[in-house]
Amino acid sequence: MQPSADDLLGDLDPEQREIAECLRGPVSVLAGAGTGKTRTITHRIAHGVRTGAYAPDRVLAVTFTRKAAGELQARLRGLGAEGVRAQTFHGAALAQLGFFWPQFVGGSAPQVLPGKVSVVSQAVESLGLRLGAEGLRDAASEIEWRKVSMLSIDGYAERVHERPVPGGLTPEQLVDVHQAYSRITDERRQIDFEDVLVLLTGMLETEPRAALQVRERYRFFTVDEYQDVSPLQHALLRVWLGDRDDVCVVGDASQTIYSFAGASSSFLLRFGSEFPHARQFRLERNYRSVEPIVRASNRLMRDRPGALTLEAIRQEAVGPPAVEWFASEQEEAEAVASSIRASVASGTPPSEIAVLYRTNGQSARLEEALGRSGLGTRVHGAQRFFDRADVRQAVMLIRGEAKVADDRPLFQIVSDVLRSIGWTSRPPEGPAERDRWEALNALLSLVDEAPPGTGIREFSEELLARQRAHHEPTLESVTLSAIHAAKGLEWSLVHVVGLSEGLLPIGHAVDDEAIEEERRLCYVAFTRARDALRLSGAASGGRSARAPSRFIAEAGLAFAGE
Ligand SMILES: Nc1ncnc2c1ncn2[C@@H]1O[C@H](COP(=O)(O)OP(=O)(O)OP(=O)(O)O)[C@@H](O)[C@H]1O
Numbered sequence: 346m347q348p349s350a351d352d353l354l355g356d357l358d359p360e361q362r363e364i365a366e367c368l369r370g371p372v373s374v375l376a377g378a379g380t381g382k383t384r385t386i387t388h389r390i391a392h393g394v395r396t397g398a399y400a401p402d403r404v405l406a407v408t409f410t411r412k413a414a415g416e417l418q419a420r421l422r423g424l425g426a427e428g429v430r431a432q433t434f435h436g437a438a439l440a441q442l443g444f445f446w447p448q449f450v451g452g453s454a455p456q457v458l459p460g461k462v463s464v465v466s467q468a469v470e471s472l473g474l475r476l477g478a479e480g481l482r483d484a485a486s487e488i489e490w491r492k493v494s495m496l497s498i499d500g501y502a503e504r505v506h507e508r509p510v511p512g513g514l515t516p517e518q519l520v521d522v523h524q525a526y527s528r529i530t531d532e533r534r535q536i537d538f539e540d541v542l543v544l545l546t547g548m549l550e551t552e553p554r555a556a557l558q559v560r561e562r563y564r565f566f567t568v569d570e571y572q573d574v575s576p577l578q579h580a581l582l583r584v585w586l587g588d589r590d591d592v593c594v595v596g597d598a599s600q601t602i603y604s605f606a607g608a609s610s611s612f613l614l615r616f617g618s619e620f621p622h623a624r625q626f627r628l629e630r631n632y633r634s635v636e637p638i639v640r641a642s643n644r645l646m647r648d649r650p651g652a653l654t655l656e657a658i659r660q661e662a663v664g665p666p667a668v669e670w671f672a673s674e675q676e677e678a679e680a681v682a683s684s685i686r687a688s689v690a691s692g693t694p695p696s697e698i699a700v701l702y703r704t705n706g707q708s709a710r711l712e713e714a715l716g717r718s719g720l721g722t723r724v725h726g727a728q729r730f731f732d733r734a735d736v737r738q739a740v741m742l743i744r745g746e747a748k749v750a751d752d753r754p755l756f757q758i759v760s761d762v763l764r765s766i767g768w769t770s771r772p773p774e775g776p777a778e779r780d781r782w783e784a785l786n787a788l789l790s791l792v793d794e795a796p797p798g799t800g801i802r803e804f805s806e807e808l809l810a811r812q813r814a815h816h817e818p819t820l821e822s823v824t825l826s827a828i829h830a831a832k833g834l835e836w837s838l839v840h841v842v843g844l845s846e847g848l849l850p851i852g853h854a855v856d857d858e859a860i861e862e863e864r865r866l867c868y869v870a871f872t873r874a875r876d877a878l879r880l881s882g883a884a885s886g887g888r889s890a891r892a893p894s895r896f897i898a899e900a901g902l903a904f905a906g907e
Contacts, residue, residue, distance in 0.1 A: 353392055353424065357385065364626050365389040368398045371620035372593040373571075373613065377653040378642065378872035379633030382595045383833070386567050387417065389593065391424035393565065401428030403564040407582075409433060409573050413833055415815040417569065422810070431814075434578045435538060438545045445548055445555045455536045461485035461526070464535075468525035474518060480511035484522050486606070487511075491523065492539035493575035493607035498523050542577050549584040560587050570833070571596035572610040573603050579612050590620055598651025602829060602866050604858070614651050631655040631872075633835055637665040638878045642871045645864060645900040666871075666878040668897055670904040674710060674843075677883040681840050682714035684879065685823060688838055695720060697837035699824040701870045703849045707842065708825045721772075721783050721822035725830050730817040735781050738766060739788055740808050747805035756792050758801050763789060787818040794818075828870045839874035841867075844882035845891035867896045 354362050361381055364374055365388045376382035390406060393399035406421070406429060408414050417431035430437075439457070446454035458464060465485045469476050476484065487508065491501045501508075501523060505516040514522070530537065536544065549556045563585060568574065571594035574582070586592055598610040617623055631639050639657035646652040671677040685698055700711055708724055715722045730736055742762045751758055760768070768785040788808075795804055811818075824836065843849055850863035871878055880897065882904070884890050893904050 353388055357388055360628055361385040365392050367624055368393045371590045371623035373616040373623055374595040374626045376595055376628035377597055377655045379631040380628035381632055386595050387420040390429055391426040394426045399565050404429040405563045406431040406567045407434055408569040411815055418814040419816040438542045442541055442545045449552050449555055455534050458535050458537045461537055464529055465526055468522050468529055471525050472521055476513055480513055483511040490607050493577045495576045542581050546581045546584055566592040568594045571613045572598050572601045573608040574612050575607040599646045599865055600869050602869055604862050629653050629655055630658055632658050633875050635659045635661050635663050638874050641666055641900040642868055645868050666880055668880045668902050668904045671883040673885045674883045677881050678710045678714040682718040686718045693838055695823045696819045696821050699836040700840045701826055701828050701831050702843050703851055705827055711825055715823055722825050723820050723822045725824050725826035731812045733784055736784050744805050747802045755801055755804055759792050783820050783822050787820045791818050828866050831873050832869055835873050835875055837875050838877045840879045841870045842881050844880050844894040844897055846894055847891045849894050
């Protein structure tokens with residue numbers, strides 16, 4: 346049963362409620378980590394729909410990753426706001442471009458390149474230059490940065506001396522690479538990820554009939570994680586709005602961790618000058634984490650521009666985050682694995698545990714150590730749950746079952762399907778079998794979560810909706826994740842590893858701006874933990890000795906065993 350309008354708002358504290366009731370006009374919310382910003386905006390939208398202020402199909406909720414869009418969509422569905430679309434900027438733009446292209450340009454929209462690196466490689470070759478794999482990736486990132494920053498190649502040429510140039514190229518050659526890349530994509534009539542936004546924004550600016558259609562379609566906009574908006578995404582949002590101002594943006598400047606890719610918290614912090622009549626709110630009450638975690642996180646960000654001081658609601662008597670220093674990364678990985686094994690033995694479910702690190706290269710050692718401790722792991726972002734071949738097969742078979750009348754209980758129908766493709770009631774031993782088992786078992790756990798009385802047909806529809814939205818079920822394994830990919834998520838127990846100079850902050854962060862971005866990453870990592878945060882670092886990463894990360898002392902903590 347869906348909550349009534351009053352029950353909906355009953356889940357919110359007075360500040361959250363005030364925001365949820367402020368349904369019109371420009372609204373900005375500066376919301377610290379764990380203060381319930383996602384809860385607030387989803388309730389605000391659901392409240393708008395429930396009270397009739399919003400026609401659900403005229404509401405667009407935008408965010409930055411498909412995962413976050415899936416979460417938003419699922420939370421909205423859970424609150425009864427079914428018809429509302431939650432999309433990424435890119436997803437929404439791609440759909441609109443595909444729709445308008447035949448009308449205003451003719452034919453079908455150009456093909457979107459799956460990635461830039463191979464074209465960059467051809468561009469480099471066409472100029473008689475040479476670049477290694479890393480250099481090609483860096484050059485591709487620079488092309489992305491230029492486009493999301495809305496710089497022409499000439500504009501970029503003026504600023505290239507302030508930009509990172511891949512080793513082996515001069516700044517002038519890098520500009521040539523941009524030019525050659527552009528020429529090749531134009532010749533082949535291909536567009537890249539950023540071009541989708543560039544072209545749509547241009548089309549909506551120059552074709553009033555297209556702009557009119559989009560504005561007719563979408564009336565109420567909400568942008569989550571607004572601290573991550575790029576100049577290009579901001580420009581698109583402005584053309585979507587036209588001269589209207591029903592937009593609500595929510596974000597936390599302390600969680601800006603994509604500046605290197607062109608994101609800028611200045612749009613969030615300057616929202617009041619862009620919309621002088623905006624209502625501006627703050628959420629500073631942290632519901633997620635126990636007080637010592639909130640205290641350390643506040644200390645880490647003290648006096649930084651736009652930083653909020655969080656008030657911890659959870660005042661349980663617990664000690665400060667544990668901090669440990671090891672002689673080598675191997676020792677660190679083994680100690681983390683045995684500590685996690687002890688936590689699981691004392692009752693913390695593996696799905697409530699995460700190990701976070703700065704670079705993807707750190708995961709293999711941890712995966713091995715945890716595997717040796719008999720724990721299933723899942724590297725976050727490696728492959729999306731609903732893209733797995735075993736999951737796709739299971740969903741297809743379940744959908745097949747839904748087509749025939751069957752009065753057996755739902756659990757039996759689904760477990761029989763899963764058994765037919767190798768699921769057993771006990772988990773198998775080997776890591777690959779275990780991984781498959783965890784995935785199939787997660788599908789079965791969705792049966793337990795379904796409301797009583799759910800039939801196979803409804804269950805199959807729910808699976809399809811989740812598959813479309815990439816709304817993944819919980820897997821009973823420990824999550825390993827790069828900090829960047831952990832944004833927006835939370836676990837009961839979080840280990841942050843690699844707290845050494847060179848890893849966090851990363852070695853290539855040298856100027857103040859880059860160090861500040863590393864600090865924000867560290868903040869995002871700390872604030873993912875609800876009940877316990879464990880920090881560690883190691884002196885040796887193999888080649889060189891490292892010093893403890895400055896962020897530990899700056900958070901008011903100290904290493905034991907240093
Ligand atoms: N009014 C409230 N009462 C109780 N718990 C709340 C309330 N608001 C939020 N929470 C809890 O606080 C936690 C954080 O909420 P949510 O995920 O919406 O936060 P967020 O602000 O989006 O976090 P972040 O920016 O750190 O990712 C969740 O566990 C949520 O259930």
